[in-house]
Amino acid sequence: MAEQHTPRSLIVTFYGAYGRSFGGPVPVSALVRLLGAAGVDAPSVRSSVSRLKRRxxxxxxxxxxxxxxxxxxxxxxxxxxxGDRRIYGDRGAGTPQAPGEWLLAVFSVPEQERHKRHLLRSRLARLGFGAVAPGVWIAPAHVEQETGHTLERLHLTAYVELFRGAHLGFAPTAEAVARWWDLAALAKAHEEFLDLHEPVLRALQQGAEPTPEEAYRNYLRALDSWRRLPYADPGLPRELLPSDWPGDRAAAVFGELHARLRDVGAQFVEP
Known part of the structure; x- marks a missing residue:
């Protein structure tokens, strides 16, 4: 299976992994060198940086x-x-969560502002919310702070009310979760991550010592793949998921890749 990494996504991933600790603005020449090591040519780096600047x-x-x-x-x-709290923290995809509180987002957008309705739905989906009914979306309660930040940043708070509470019925919660989220699609995403990155981990476990450049490249690609999963799968309670849920293994593989590669790769990043 070939893995697709867009230049813009890799640049965002680079800043998330290494750019914040660079010691100041990252020179364009360094971006070209570091993204080049991940397979992105210089014109693509420059055009992607321009788009990220416009945004x-x-x-x-x-x-x-x-x-x-x-x-x-x-x-x-x-x-x-x-994003750090999702990607690296205890609330990431595949991390078991105790059942209990949920965060409910209830929204209403006037018809003349329906473009904001589309924006609101797409952002809630990207935060890992599942759809309960039109205008009613649900997520584990631990995403509350990030949800608030996102709605404030996009100036959408006037259209949304947030509530925390328990699921009281009438279907069993596990059945309801299977309606609110596409669990088959989420499982497939975890399996694709494993297909692509578990072989890298096996090689490391067998004693293959990576150079700083190899560690950097493998880590950047693994992180670029992984960072989407804790949003698609926002850490749903483990007991509400199928017994063979692959998210547990995917989270463990990323965690070990992070521990083995991130700091070694930083040696390649250092100017």
């Missing part, structure tokens, strides 16, 4: 050596900080 994710700034560079905007930094 307000990156800001032009002078690097420590006086050359042209880019730093994260305050909004982008907050977005990545929120």
């Amino acid at each position: 307000g994710f990156l800001l032009p700034a002078r690097a420590a050596d006086g050359s042209a560079g880019y730093e994260l905007s305050a909004e982008a930094r907050r977005l990545l900080d929120d």
